[in-house]
Amino acid sequence: MAYQFYISKFFQRVISKSSLHGAYHLSAPKHTMFERYLWGTLIVSTVLYSSYLITLFWIRYLTNPTVISLDRNYHEWNTTFPSITVCFHDRLNTTARDILIQRMKPKNATKFMEFLNLLAETDISNFDQLIEFDEYSNLDLEAILNAVVNQIHVNVTLSNGMEAKFHRIISELGVCYTFNSAILRYLSVGTNVSNNSSQELVEISIIERETTAALNNLSCNGNIFYHGPFEVPTFLKKLVVPSSASAFVKMSFKPVIIMADATIENLYVKQRNCRYPHESNLQLFPEIYSYSLCSLECKLTQFLETCGCVPHLYKFGGFPMCSLGNLGCVSKNLLKVHQNASSCGCLKDCTLINFTLQSYLLLDWFNSPLIKWDIAVSKIRYSRRIIFNFSDAMVSTGGIAALFFGASFVTLAEIMFLIVKTAITQEKKI
Secondary structure (H helix, E strand, C coil), X not given: CHXXXXXXXXXXXXXXXXXXXXCHHHXXXXXXXXXXXXXXXXXXXXXXXXXXXXXXXXXXXXHCCXXXXXXXXXXXXXXXXXXXXXXXXXXXXXXXXXXXXXXXXXXXXHHHHHHHHHHHHCCHHHHHHHHHHHHHCCCCHHHHXXXXXXXXXXXXXXXXXXXXXXXXXXXXXXXXXXXXXXXXXXXXXXXXXXXXXXXXXXXXXXXXXXXXXXXXXXXXXXXXXXECCCCCCCCCCEECCCCCCCEEEEEXXXXXXXXXXXXXXXXXXXXXXXXXXXXXXCCCCCCCCCHHHHHHHHHHHHHHHHHCCECCCCCCCXXXXXXXXXXXXXXXXXXXXXXXXXXXXXXXXXXXXXXXXXXXXXXXXXXXXXXXXXXXXXXXXXXXXXXXXXXXXXXHHHHHHHHHHCCCHHHHHHHXXXXXXXXXXXXXXX
């Protein structure tokens, strides 16, 4: 009991000398026990409720301190020109195919020719037609694809006098050609692409808002896939162009842009719930991050877990490639893998450049196929900004504490000082 009495006396002396609101009434000698219990209950209630409010605020600061606002200062912007990928209908180069057959001298030349014909036209949606050619699984399918698919030697011509290269890529769409992509290093086939391709994106200012891009003198039509520069082209954004006639295609796109304030990058990734391109945590794409690449890695991981391999159209990563006979497993689980990709926990891009199709014109005409597209320069873009920074969190914590029980940093320092001083005094008396 002597020890308990010492502890109670110790805290009575600390509380009686503290400036904490209401604390004096707990140790005032003239107060009844009822008054002390009443003040004790009131002080504990206010401490608990204020701690609850402070905790809620800090949770919000640590998990969601940002807000997306509108930015209208369009005179200072440069807008990335819309990226497109074209998968031409006439992919097979029959001359290259015949030369390859003569060089390889297969046992069954007719069957091998049929295999090459199908391989050149295959994408992820019709893999199952290659299953019966499992005997050719040991071949370098990427090299064969690059050899037998037609080479398209055209540049993208812009009305402001610029010219940009039309790059040959391989993806789940097969062998296609793309313009204005920042992830060419992972998709290109048969070409050497600089690791700084993201710095070569075509951009226009508000002064160049009438700029158009064109693909002239094409040898055949092709389906068109539009996307952002950090996106992998997929079937989700597809314009079907008939292969039967020569066509004139004209498109107009509107940009959807989300930028980020410079202070956003100082937050932890979990705080802002997004990643910058240079903050990649991906195994297959260590040099650049985007939501599209993260989803692609997720899909490949699911193919690996389900079928033990990945399709040959994904040339990166070092994962085991599926034999042609095992493509049936890929085709069977394709829908499930695409549906599960949204549950992989991929973070959004802190800075996003995307496009929506505003208008689309397709005409059959007498000349060679022509593809033209332009951009409606937006006068509005979105911007990620910090709505609660560390200073706001500290001020709110202090404000709540002061409102409920008159505490501040000075009060805390005072209590710590009194605890130490009283302890030393007690030791001397003992």
